Amino acid sequence: MPYRNAFPPASAAGSRVGPLDGLDVIEVFGPQSCDIGRAAVSFAGMLAARMGARVKRVQPEGGDPMRNWAPLMADGSSAASRFLLDSKQLVDSPAEQEPGSYLLTDDAGVAEQWGNLRKVLVRSSFESDRRAQSELTIQAVSGLLDIVGEAGRPPLALPGYQMAYATGLTAFSALLALHCSQLFAGKSQSAQVAASEVATWLNWKHGMSSVSGVRETGVNRQEEWEVVRCRDGFVAAIFRDRDMPALARLMRSTRLEAEEFKVLKVRANHLGELRSIIADALVDRSRDEIVAEAQSLGLPFSAVLPPREVIDDPQMHYREFFERDGGVLSPRLPVLWNGYPLTQAVREYSWRTL
Template sequence: MTRATNTPLSGINVLDLGQIYQGPYASFLMAKAGANVIKVEPPNGEPSRLRAKVGRGASLPMVMLNTNKRGITLNLKTSRGRDLFAGLVGKADVLVENYAPGVLDRLGVGWSVLHEINPRLIYASATGYGLSGPDRDNLAMDLTVQAVAGIMSVTGTPDGPPLRAGPSICDFLGGVHLFAGVMTALYERSITGVGRLVEVAMEEAVYPTLASNLGLLYNTQGEIPPRVGNRHGGLALAPYNVYAALDGFVAIICVVEDHWTNLIAAMRRDDLRNDPRFMTNKLRVSNLADTDNVVEDWTSKRTRTEIFELTRKHRVPSAPVRDLKEVVNDPHMHARGMLEWFDDPDLGRVVLPSTPIRLHGVDRVPIAASPLLGQHNDEVYGQWLDLSADDVARLRDEGVL
């Protein structure tokens, strides 16, 4: 793997014990910033790799989140495996893990032990509910965190059941915050020379996303507000909704009065300017149904493209509701290099993302295929621990790798 040297994390060695989404996304961001990320998996592979064998959409996430990493296997349930891991930790700058709290401590490779081995190590732990507190040991997946964190309670229509948000927002917000925590700790280490334990709980990472909904809760003096569908979470802006078009749907939002004035011009509805129902945002919110009906009466007679061109011309925030195929082929993100066609050894030609974090003036890290299970055992154990190919083969036969 060719490594760019003019990158912010060039020379930083990361041991990635991450699994599924949260931990692997944090280390993916590090790899795309130039870090040398070593993905450490059990001999049979991490859960995402096992899912990929089932098919039905499980393979791409494994490929997507583990590009630009090298992969090794290691059985931490064996004493020899723990000894090898200690050797790797001695040469690492960062360790990323998102096991359940206490798992690595019980294996003898938790923070307190590894900090003694390498005082400069940044130990990054991602969990559902944190390393302390009464809910610490509750099992956590994106779905369960969405449920307990209140996200499902505000997602859906007023007369429907609570719904999960479509994407895995808890996992990825947790991963983003973990990356931020590691960067903060690396900066501190550059001054003190000492690493520290960094933790992120998914439940805490997603709480701020409820800002508008919490505003509505407080405004109703504690009465549980209804789900609002596609309307503003705090029912504080109008129009703010998704409206039917001839060929799908469009999202339109008016944040300031100029947006509403511009929308009236786009719709050619000057008669609405002095309509007492719509003269201010407060009035439009008080007449939500009428506001939405006026807008949808206009959108329903036009295509998404026609609506977007008119709203863009008149400076009204809007966007067509696109399907995933449209997003994957988005010309804008491809032009910026965020999305890129890549010939993966297993999946063939696929679209893969880069990092959304843009640091201007540094080298771009080109995509390198995600590693096969244990693909770099000889390379990493040879370089880091001076093991020969025969040593590695023997350890594999003994179930250590």
Template sequence: MTSRGGPLSRVVVVEAIGPDAPDALGHAAGLCGRMAADLGATVIRLAPSGKSETGVFLHHGKRLIATTAEDFLRHVAIHGAGADALICDSGTHAHLSLGPQTIAVLIGMSLDEPLRGSELTAEARCGLLDLIGDPDRAPLRLAGHQLAYSAGLSAYLGLVAALTQRDAGRPAGPVHVDLLDVGVWLNWKALSTAARTGQSPMRPGAKAEWTIVPCRDGYVALVYRIQEWTSLKVATGDARLADPRFETVARRSQNRAELNAILADIFAGKTRAEIRTMALSHKLPLGPVWTPEELKRDPHMIERGYFQPVTVDGQVLAMPSLPVLWNGRAFPPGGFAHAAQDNRTISG
């Protein structure tokens, strides 16, 4: 294979999540492999052929070896034997005998049930579902694949740490990452709150301290800290916020539903641009909700180079860059991949 350049240019990674494993493990492994590919690693993905929008994002810059359920383990044994790292699930790993030079990165749902569940059940078990939604309605899952991608980031960090250990001549791996463990880490504030108060946070609904409300041309996230309450009152100029019911933190908490209703009424008549200007001038962290197309035109995103042009099947797409730095340097999506090899299928 042609040299790709980059800090991981000498590293070969095989990504192999079994056909019967939960989809969340594929998303986590996919992001881990995508990060390695962006840094120059040769990432070989063993999976059935086929594409999706999520797959275009996760697997850009990788090489696909199309497999079936019947020949999957044979391909893993062949390609995993000469790899520097194998990203897989515990079920796949149990059928293999890897050499000492190959680092196993094992991704599971939980320590007790590594191959059972989904992102929804993992979010429920770790308490993340208690952060959003209304207590009188059905639970809401977090948008997108936030938990799986967080696990993928953890797996990537473990992979790089293990490679560093190996290159230093020290024992390396295996790396173990469970979505449930990652979810508990993400939800650490709930644990500290439960330890301090004796009660776990529950879905607040209309009484949420921070909420999202409609505005004239979309939505805005009303996020503000205790010390920013006075600035919020000044910025809005609405006399209703001077009501004694909202004078202290305790009173605002007791009357949260009424306060949120007033704030929703205040912002309903403002555009997102007006809200953003107001927030910046008063140093408030209010967050207008932008569409993906609007984000591509956002000056902040443009300045940071968050979206990078990539060519997929002859079409130029705007691909989000990943949160990975190497010695302070950022890398574009698939920046070291050869265009003719991106997402290509290798028969074998």
């Protein structure tokens, strides 16, 4: 699809007010703060700021360690820091608490000293020993590492700040709930979020499967869905029982029309042959060719795109999903407000004009 401007110009959207206009949030860190907590709090605050809230971030003494977090841009700045911090007002010292403001922190001492109940405390876990946690350990204690990787190899951790961002999204949801309680019931309340619980909650289906005895779980599980090599990369091959006739057509294989491939319970006994048929059928075909034919047959196949291709994807251009701020490319929020993207360009116009 050729690129075209998908949304009204910023000047047209400038008269619109952000959904969280009027909400005041303060991010504060302390001696008990840790990397996963900093990232989670920063992500929650970033979401609030990009939706129109006024977010102040108190800079820690000695500087913000997130300024040095990898990956680094060509100018030496941290991409993670730019993504999480640039939408906020940075202040050097804690100002006097403003009426109606909400606290975001991952330090229990800071939360305890806060003057009212309007606060969200992010913790690594609720364990009494308060041992240090990280992205890797949170994935480990939640059971997530047990399903990521290959048999015979150590589990592979998800890259980046996946657990922190999921925890930050949960903290943001808690912040909105507190704000709704204040607005509609006149009640000030507080909330706590633990990264270990968020990760376990996200992964609950794996936990339930492992105790139900329904199927084998973990890295040794037998899965028919897989990523398959093709001529110019990889495709994700997804199908269900009802899709087997279409899969047979896509693979040019009458063998897949046999009784032993019609339903999963029986097909599971022939996974080696199934994988071999799919691999042989796709290895010399291009991603685009495979995906186009699969879609025409109603099969939810997809090309496996590296990050560079995601950024250059015509649909992403059409949706104006990536934006540049001072030369740094970052994604806008994956939501439209009254049909408009909440971008930096829109924020530079009058958020406060009704």
